Amino acid sequence: MLKFTQLNDGWNAEPNAPDLQVEQDGTSLGARFRPNRFRYPDFKNVSSILVRFESCEIYRITSINDHGWYDGQCRFSGLAPAWGEFYEISGDSRDHLDATPWITLNGIGTRHFHFYFRDEALEVKALNWSMQAKS
Numbered sequence: 001m002l003k004f005t006q007l008n009d010g011w012n013a014e015p016n017a018p019d020l021q022v023e024q025d026g027t028s029l030g031a032r033f034r035p036n037r038f039r040y041p042d043f044k045n046v047s048s049i050l051v052r053f054e055s056c057e058i059y060r061i062t063s064i065n066d067h068g069w070y071d072g073q074c075r076f077s078g079l080a081p082a083w084g085e086f087y088e089i090s091g092d093s094r095d096h097l098d099a100t101p102w103i104t105l106n107g108i109g110t111r112h113f114h115f116y117f118r119d120e121a122l123e124v125k126a127l128n129w130s131m132q133a134k135s
Contacts, residue, residue, distance in 0.1 A: 001091050002079055007113075008086040011043060011131065012036040015084060018117045022061070027107035029056040031115065031122055035133070046133045051086070051115070055107035055127035062100045065119045074121075076114070086115040098123075 013020075014034035023030040031051045035043040043049075053059070064074045069083045075097040080087060089112040109127030 002076075002093065003090040004076075004080050004087045005090070006081065006085050006087055007129070008115075008131075011040055011049065011133075012084065012086070013049070013115070013117055015118060020061070020117050020120065020122065022059070022122070024105060027055050027105045029053040029059055029105060029124060029126065031124075032134075033117065043133065046135055048134045050132045050134055051129060052132070053109070053113065053124045053126035053129050055109040056105040057107045057109050057125045058102040058104050059122065059124040059126075060098075060100045060102045062098055062121045062123060063119075064098075064116075064121050066116075069116070080114075080116075084116050084118075086113070088112065089114055 014036050018033040021032045032048050035046050035049050037044050066083050068074055069077050075094050093112050110125055113124040113129060115122045
């Protein structure tokens with residue numbers, strides 16, 4: 001059975017143009033994007049959010065968007081609580097149901113993180129994560 005734990009409490013990505021950028025540094029992976037200033041006014045002076053994944057084993061960016069998720073084309077449609085959030089997934093995440101190839105970073109982390117953006121989703125298997133607001 002799959003379990004989704006939402007990790008983004010009090011913050012999120014900009015819903016229309018998050019401008020996701022990923023940066024590799026050894027076995028660390030950084031995901032930088034614009035914050036949702038509309039829903040979270042505390043981020044009005046924040047230019048970007050950086051989510052860093054430590055000891056990243058693998059990651060991929062899939063092409064699933066909100067239309068595909070709501071139309072049942074995502075392997076987590078009807079299972080994940082909501083579109084557009086950042087989750088840790090526990091259980092059989094059925095990775096084989098998405099043909100997008102993984103990028104290997106050779107870390108040792110196996111926790112499964114999944115972040116839905118407007119036009120794509122970031123999937124990461126890593127040891128841990130942290131979030132930092134950048135002004």
